[in-house]
Amino acid sequence: MIHVTLPDGSIKSFETNSTPMDVAKSISEGLARNVISASFNNETVENTTPLTADGSLILYTWNNDEGKKAFWHSSAHVLAQSIQELYPEAKLTIGPAIENGFYYDVDFGTTSISDKDFNTIENKMLEIARGKHEFYMRSASKAEALELYKDNPYKTELIENLEDGTITFCDHSTFTDLCRGGHIPNTSIIKATKILSVAGAYWRGDETKPQLTRVYGITFPKQKELTEYLALLEEAKKRDHRKLGKELELFTFSHKVGAGLPLWLPKGAALRERLENFLKAAQKKAGYEMVMTPHIGQKELYVTSGHYEKYGEDSFQSIKTPKMDEEFLLKPMNCPHHCEIYNAAQWSYKDLPKRYAEFGTVYRYEQSGELHGLTRVRGFTQDDAHLFCTPDQLDAEFKNVIDLVLYVFGSLGFENFTAQVSLRDPENPDKYIGSLENWEKAEQAIISAAKDKGLNYVIETGEAAFYGPKLDFMVKDALGRQWQLGTIQVDYNLPERFDLTYKGSDNELHRPVMIHRAPFGSMERFIAILLEHTGGNFPLWLMPNQVSILTLSEKYEKYSEKVLNLLEKHEIRALVDNRSETIGKKIREAEMNKTPYMIIIGEHEEHENKISVRKHGGEDLGTISVDEFSEIVKTEINKTLKQF
Numbered sequence: 001m002i003h004v005t006l007p008d009g010s011i012k013s014f015e016t017n018s019t020p021m022d023v024a025k026s027i028s029e030g031l032a033r034n035v036i037s038a039s040f041n042n043e044t045v046e047n048t049t050p051l052t053a054d055g056s057l058i059l060y061t062w063n064n065d066e067g068k069k070a071f072w073h074s075s076a077h078v079l080a081q082s083i084q085e086l087y088p089e090a091k092l093t094i095g096p097a098i099e100n101g102f103y104y105d106v107d108f109g110t111t112s113i114s115d116k117d118f119n120t121i122e123n124k125m126l127e128i129a130r131g132k133h134e135f136y137m138r139s140a141s142k143a144e145a146l147e148l149y150k151d152n153p154y155k156t157e158l159i160e161n162l163e164d165g166t167i168t169f170c171d172h173s174t175f176t177d178l179c180r181g182g183h184i185p186n187t188s189i190i191k192a193t194k195i196l197s198v199a200g201a202y203w204r205g206d207e208t209k210p211q212l213t214r215v216y217g218i219t220f221p222k223q224k225e226l227t228e229y230l231a232l233l234e235e236a237k238k239r240d241h242r243k244l245g246k247e248l249e250l251f252t253f254s255h256k257v258g259a260g261l262p263l264w265l266p267k268g269a270a271l272r273e274r275l276e277n278f279l280k281a282a283q284k285k286a287g288y289e290m291v292m293t294p295h296i297g298q299k300e301l302y303v304t305s306g307h308y309e310k311y312g313e314d315s316f317q318s319i320k321t322p323k324m325d326e327e328f329l330l331k332p333m334n335c336p337h338h339c340e341i342y343n344a345a346q347w348s349y350k351d352l353p354k355r356y357a358e359f360g361t362v363y364r365y366e367q368s369g370e371l372h373g374l375t376r377v378r379g380f381t382q383d384d385a386h387l388f389c390t391p392d393q394l395d396a397e398f399k400n401v402i403d404l405v406l407y408v409f410g411s412l413g414f415e416n417f418t419a420q421v422s423l424r425d426p427e428n429p430d431k432y433i434g435s436l437e438n439w440e441k442a443e444q445a446i447i448s449a450a451k452d453k454g455l456n457y458v459i460e461t462g463e464a465a466f467y468g469p470k471l472d473f474m475v476k477d478a479l480g481r482q483w484q485l486g487t488i489q490v491d492y493n494l495p496e497r498f499d500l501t502y503k504g505s506d507n508e509l510h511r512p513v514m515i516h517r518a519p520f521g522s523m524e525r526f527i528a529i530l531l532e533h534t535g536g537n538f539p540l541w542l543m544p545n546q547v548s549i550l551t552l553s554e555k556y557e558k559y560s561e562k563v564l565n566l567l568e569k570h571e572i573r574a575l576v577d578n579r580s581e582t583i584g585k586k587i588r589e590a591e592m593n594k595t596p597y598m599i600i601i602g603e604h605e606e607h608e609n610k611i612s613v614r615k616h617g618g619e620d621l622g623t624i625s626v627d628e629f630s631e632i633v634k635t636e637i638n639k640t641l642k643q644f
Contacts, residue, residue, distance in 0.1 A: 005056040017050040021185070024059050034061045036184050037070030044070075044182040046137055062221055072097035074135060074184045075125075075193070075219040079104050081175035082124040083215070087111055092177070093154040093203065093212060099482075100229075101218030105201050107154065108213050118195035121215075129190040133173040135183035140167050145178065154203060192226035193219045196233075200369065207367060236479055241531040242373040248536055248593060250527075251374065260371045260378035262524060270544035272523055276359055278542075279383055279408065279519065282644045286404060288357040288385060293337035295361060299327040304497055305336040306433045310466050316365050330363035335491075335516060338386040339498040342512075347502040352512065353389035353397055359523070360384050374528035381523040387515040388500065394513050398449045398488065401517045405473060405486045408519040410642045412530060413539060414485065416476040419455040421446055422463035432466050434493035442490040443469045467493045468516075477533040485526065489516040536594040537616065539640040540633065547574035548590040552583055552602035559606040563599065563626060570630035574599075591616060597633070 001013050004023055014022065020038035024031050024047075038045050041055040051057070060067035076095035083090055083106055090111070095104030113121075140148075142164040149155035155178055159167065170179035172187065184190075194217060201214040220226045237243070245251045250268030257263060264272060280290070299318055302308040311332055318327040331337070338356045347354065361381045370376055389397050409417060423443050424432050432439070446469055450457045457471075464470060468491035475485045491514040494500075501509040520526040530538065540546060547567060549560050560576045567574045577586050583600065590598050600612040605623065613621040613629055621632070 002051055003054045004051065005054075007056075007058055014051070016052055019048050019050060020045060020057060020059060021047040023051075023057055031059065031061075035059050036061055036064075036067040036189075037182055039066065044180075046135070046181060046183060047185050048134075049137075069097045070182045071184055071190075071221070072102040072219065073182055074187070075190055075217065076102040076104055077135070077170060077172060077175065077177055077179070077183075078125050078128050078187060078190065078193075078219075079121070079215065079217050080177060081128055081173060082121050084175065086120065086124055087113075091152050091154060094158070101196065101216060103214050103216045105203070105212040105214050107210065113198060113213065113215070115197075121195050122193050125190070125193045125217075125219075128173060129187040129193070131173060132186050132188040134186045136171045137179070137181050137183075138169050138171065139165075140169050142167060145169075148176070149178075189221050190219050191221050192223040193217065194226055194230065202367075202369065205367070232479055236481075236532070239479070239532045239535045240373075241375070241528040244531050244536045245374070245528075250531075258378070259368055260366055260376070262374055262377060262379075267544050268527075271527065271538070271542065274542055274544065275520070275523065275527070276383075278411070280357075282404060282407060283355075283357050283385070285644060286355070286400060287353075288355040291338065291341055291356045291358050293331070293334060293341070293358060293360055295331055295363070296328045297331055297337060299329055301336045301340070302329055302332070305333070305339070305494060306467060306497065307333055307336065311364070314365060316363055331360070332362055332364050334358055334360040334362060334382060334384040335386060335494060335514075336498070338384075339494055339500060339514075342386075342388050342500055343498060347388075347512075349390055349502055349504050349510075352502055353387050353393055355385060355387045357383075357385035374524040377524050380525065383518050383520040383523065383526075385517050387517070388495070388502075388512040389515070390502070390504075390510070391513055394445055394490070394515070395449060395452075397515055398445060398490065399453055401488050401515060402449065402453050402455070402471070404644070405488065405517075405519045407642055407644045408486070409473070409475065411539070411640060412542070413534065413640070414475045414477075417485075418474050419450055419457035420463070420472040420474050420484075421450055421457055421459045422465075422470045422472055423459060423461050424464045424469065425462035428462070432464070434467065434496070438492035438496075439469070442492055445490050446471050446488075465489055465516075467491050470516075475529075477529065478535070479532070483529050485521055485529065486519045487517070487521060490514075491516060537596075538594075539637075540596050541637045541641045543594075543596055544573065545575050545593075545595060546572055546633065547597045547599055548586075548593075548595045549574055549576045549599045549601060550583060550586040550590065551576070551578050552600070554578060554580065556601045556603075556606055560601045563601065563611060566626045567630070570626070570633070572630060572633055587614070597629075599629075 002016050003011050003013055005011050021032060024035045035047060037060045038047060039058045040051060062068060080092050080095055087108060089109050091107040093105040095102060142159060145159045145167050146156060168179060169176050196216040196218060199214045200211050202211055203209040249265050250271060251262045251264050253262060296319060315332055316330045318329050320327060341356055342354060359381050361379060363379050366376055366378055387397055424439055450471060468489045470487050470489040472484050473486040475483050477483060495511050495514050500512055502512055504510045549563055551557060551560050557578050564574055564576055587598060594616060596616050598614040605611055610623050610625050611629060612623045615621060
């Protein structure tokens with residue numbers, strides 16, 4: 001007999017070699033019908049895997065992320081089989097599950113596929129799915145695996161890097177694939193499928209290697225869920241920040257300037273400035289000091305910090321000067337510069353904490369295929385700050401930073417979020433710098449602060465920065481998509497590397513603790529996500545232009561200027577549209593520009609010394625005074641802009 005511990009803590013006894021499915025059936029037939037996959041002692045197993053020892057079992061359904069992963073991983077196998085049957089000459093490579101769906105990288109040789117082929121592939125997938133084929137895992141020797149894939153150089157390369165005795169295949173129907181496991185019981189629960197797109201992808205992400213075709217797909221256990229998902233995708237297309245950024249004239253890109261280097265247009269620059277001023281005002285209240293650092297630094301600076309070792313090969317190449325052996329790098333991080341600012345003076349414990357903030361632009365090389373609008377660029381501005389404090393101050397300072405992040409999210413409409421405590425991977429110590437003792441202290445500090453602040457948090461092992469653990473904020477947008485926004489990190493390592501000290505009450509030198517924080521993360525990425533979250537309808541306090549004053553004819557230009565001046569006195573940002581266009585066209589354009597309020601000026605308004613107000617979306621607020629309108633604006637701003 002074996003003893004199986006379930007998530008609720010209960011322990012049940014089963015015959016040795018019982019399977020996760022047997023456990024599910026013992027609980028209820030309904031659960032058994034819905035179980036997709038399982039994990040045993042934190043390892044992914046098949047529903048049919050014999051359990052031979054005591055352990056903890058988790059059963060996953062479609063409602064779990066792990067269940068969806070198994071569903072989409074299995075679907076990738078079905079996609080691969082479909083491609084193999086439809087395109088016999090194609091060479092398969094790898095096909096993982098991703099956040100929404102899956103993909104498979106394929107070498108189609110001289111054949112190319114496009115959206116006209118999608119329906120054929122979808123039908124083939126459904127045909128295979130209806131066969132109710134079960135997934136079977138089996139071990140294989142290295143020699144057997146190499147023989148099977150002797151005509152596929154991609155699979156051969158993967159196998160060559162595997163140890164004999166660690167290689168497993170998955171079989172279903174007539175199809176076999178190299179696989180580590182984690183499958184649904186059989187193909188029949190795949191009821192709806194959609195090929196979403198194809199794109200180019202280099203083998204193993206290496207630009208020097210062959211370019212493959214990446215086929216993206218998604219599947220669901222119900223057709224209704226696919227229909228809902230496709231509707232969501234259509235809404236996402238409308239909200240695409242690249243589309244809205246062009247329509248609202250916020251930013252642009254130029255091939256001459258270079259890929260991944262955004263150019264901010266006047267309206268976008270005004271938006272950025274308002275975001276910066278918003279955070280600067282909060283930072284000033286919280287005791288931060290603004291600093292400025294250069295865009296480059298000597299190579300030695302980043303060798304000292306550890307950034308060169310971790311990023312040097314994959315980053316922009318060093319900048320040479322006429323002086324022999326002198327090398328500079330484009331700044332990939334602001335942290336080393338801020339360490340040197342701290343080092344410019346000798347501090348006492350009475351001086352700490354020091355809180356240095358900077359909107360500092362950094363540069364990191366991204367492969368061209370990874371670039372995406374503002375969310376993945378090569379030059380971006382971090383709302384960066386570094387706090388240097390005593391160990392006794394760490395807890396309070398970290399919690400204060402959490403409060404600042406929550407203030408930012410609350411004022412910008414991001415109410416749905418979870419916190420992620422990102423820890424080091426104990427299995428890969430070479431990924432990190434610093435002593436185990438420092439890491440343990442830093443990790444405990446973050447977990448303790450998250451608990452005390454009552455944050456809804458999860459722990460993710462292996463997601464830490466190379467120099468320290470972090471608290472990441474995972475925000476859900478209006479479409480239910482999850483984004484990482486805002487990060488706080490505890491760092492004992494850089495103070496050691498830069499020999500940072502302060503004089504303690506004992507008159508001895510001590511090492512400060514360093515906190516890295518960026519509520520926005522980067523201005524570029526944050527604005528992109530905010531654009532898609534709001535659909536361009538930013539909170540009123542943030543809008544560069546809050547009001548468009550629309551005149552019925554040129555006769556009312558003088559009165560429109562008077563209204564504009566009155567609005568400016570109330571600190572309301574407005575523009576006058578005096579063009580000789582119809583009022584209908586002016587309203588349509590103001591609507592397209594997402595202008596929150598439109599003021600209509602005509603004979604009646606001038607005569608009554610009032611304004612007619614229309615809200616974005618078509619709501620008519622009637623004819624009122626400028627003072628009454630200013631109160632409406634102030635009330636709306638106060639609803640969204642939180643107090644700090």
